[in-house]
Amino acid sequence: MKIKTKKENRREQIIKAAEEVFSKKDFLNSTISDVAKQAGVSDATIYEYFTSKEELLFSIPRENIENSKNILEDHLVYIKGASNKLRGIIYHLLSYYQENSDFAAISLMILKTNRKFMETEIYNYLREYYQIIIKTIEEGIESGEFKKDISPHFVRSVILGTIEFIVVRWLMKGAPADKTKPVESVDALFDLIVDGIKLENNLRDFKCRIILEPQDAPGK
Amino acid sequence: MKIKTKKENRREQIIKAAEEVFSKKDFLNSTISDVAKQAGVSDATIYEYFTSKEELLFSIPRENIENSKNILEDHLVYIKGASNKLRGIIYHLLSYYQENSDFAAISLMILKTNRKFMETEIYNYLREYYQIIIKTIEEGIESGEFKKDISPHFVRSVILGTIEFIVVRWLMKGAPADKTKPVESVDALFDLIVDGIKLENNLRDFKCRIILEPQDAPGK
């Protein structure tokens, strides 16, 4: 592991503080002063490391995304089959947000709707990250696990949309103290994505009618 | 139809202006002056109709929700079967956001993460509105259209999560000018929810094993 310089440490200390502060209030309701206080430095010091409040905000996700990506890739090599991998991905995303609720709040409640952030290099990095979902679904299509006519891109939207919806709800009411954790939804989501909600339709559609005809008496 | 007083008209005019302004910038980056200018009144006039900037914000969704609810209910009476209704609901939600993109932006990018709004009466009204999804799914379970072991509440999260995800993406890049409209996702979402992504799952899962046992000779 790379040894960090003092400067880098101070930088991360400020980012950490910003993460905590921005996640509690909004971004616009948080002040540089709040962050400085939380970091134990002066307001001015923050400007030694970041040119503006916004740059500080945009600096928060990078490390988290890298971290999340590393963990996920670590796990996926252990898993075989697109379907199994997909469950692993869903589990990881829910779990990472759950365990890093400050990052989740900033990511889902601040950055997600920030147009400037979308033009950032970090945002591209995030998109790249989510390619892993698309890749997995494509893999499943090729292997015959998944239907041919589904759009991997769209399925990714369903997965991310649902996960984000669940996590935001959780954050909005007393997370992380809340008892019902996001991770608990992993199988509900996975099953629905894979199987849908329709009742075993074949059984209904293809009623089995077996007609037994009396056999002629053999000795006829 | 009820005739609106001058005062009500002016009120709606301001709400409309606020809707346009807040949806372009954030709430916090929008100013009362911006809204006043857009509405063609003075700053002070806004305070004749709303006690604070926040109250103005919270006043935006009411009419939209009522409107959306009315339209949806109108349509649903024409549709039979939980599955068909579900598609109608998905279609309507995507379509209403698409046709009212300012409201969509405010609803999904501002109010959704506003804790104070969640304590509002209007928010309760919204939750009530979404009960219709849950009711429909329950109906489908009872009628045998949907599986017994799914959670209607969770399915609602998938539907709303996906829809909101799609709409936010659309809003974030030049909507409503964007060529790919949210509504186009209606069948992808409906099919996925209903059928899942797994290939012909029933045919694989329920292998048919027919055992014919020799009948005892009748004349035994």
Place this chain on the structure above:
Amino acid sequence: MKIKTKKENRREQIIKAAEEVFSKKDFLNSTISDVAKQAGVSDATIYEYFTSKEELLFSIPRENIENSKNILEDHLVYIKGASNKLRGIIYHLLSYYQENSDFAAISLMILKTNRKFMETEIYNYLREYYQIIIKTIEEGIESGEFKKDISPHFVRSVILGTIEFIVVRWLMKGAPADKTKPVESVDALFDLIVDGIKLENNLRDFKCRIILEPQDAPGK
């Protein structure tokens, strides 16, 4: 008694309302709206009767002063002797403030320190009113009841100063609900003004020394 026109009644109704409102908050913290609400008229109506908020304020004392003056004069004719009259005056001033605490608040806490009010005709009328104290003291000096070397003007300051101090204290803490009423101070004030606080001063100051010299015998 003069019959009041509708207009005059409305005017007085507004003044009464203003008295109540201004006495509760300050003048500057009270709004025309508050007064209008209290009076049961619209804001605009107030401007039909008064050209400005300040004119409304300055209109409050007139009637009170006239009223107070009339009552006092009524009583004084029944009293003989400067000293007795003085006690009557003190009693009346304390009592009038006590019974008209809204007027007291406006008079002592708003108008007293308002430079513009001092240039008002009404203020002159008030000064004139207080001449009665000075007159009474002069009368006492002439009659030999009071010392020759006291300044009537100054004694008036002591009387008014003390009364106003007591009334303001009373107003500042929950008057008129407060149990200790201003009027209860009447004799303490009167006695102090008349007698001072020094113990039996004359008996100590004027020691009597009588020297008798023996007379020469006449028949010497």
Place this chain on the structure above:
Amino acid sequence: MKIKTKKENRREQIIKAAEEVFSKKDFLNSTISDVAKQAGVSDATIYEYFTSKEELLFSIPRENIENSKNILEDHLVYIKGASNKLRGIIYHLLSYYQENSDFAAISLMILKTNRKFMETEIYNYLREYYQIIIKTIEEGIESGEFKKDISPHFVRSVILGTIEFIVVRWLMKGAPADKTKPVESVDALFDLIVDGIKLENNLRDFKCRIILEPQDAPGK
């Protein structure tokens, strides 16, 4: 003497400016901008030292009260006898207001009728200060200088009421330019308090009649 930090100096500079500004207009008619201009700093700077306009107002009296108290105590140790001390107190109060007319204006015309100020710690300190009057009168009663049946608390009201009345009058007309200074009233007030206004009554009540009879001529 304690060396003041830069910050303390700046604080005092602002308080001084506020004292000058608030004493000229009212509190509510004075603006933070006025104070800032007078202090030679920006509006925002004031908020680095005081959390609100009101806190700034309430910060004005503290130093003055401390100062006034110190001076008075300094002098009182040189004076013997309750009566003499009382005169010293009256002299000092008149004199301190006279020499610090801005403070006098704020104290007597703004704070005196401010209910919130009455709940302040500083206000309690002020009440404590005025205990010295009560103590002195009690001392006089015990020593036999003053009557037994007077209320020290009430006498304090007469003294403060008169002083405040006189000072306010002085402030209301062109103080401190005015030629008649508050201090000039010291003996009038002292004498009245001590002796009252009644003509030396003993001399009237006990008329001395000395009759000299002509002596018979010795050589008759």
Place this chain on the structure above:
DNA sequence: AATGAATGAGGCTTCATTCAT
């Protein structure tokens, strides 16, 4: 005579940012 409706003017307060030390 009364008022509903509108607003210009202005004040308090906040905060990101700068810079000399």
Place this chain on the structure above:
DNA sequence: CATGAATGAAGCCTCATTCAT
């Protein structure tokens, strides 16, 4: 490196006052 100190710019909100009806 770090920061204490200062501020320009800006926003929300209030309210006395006006005027057409």
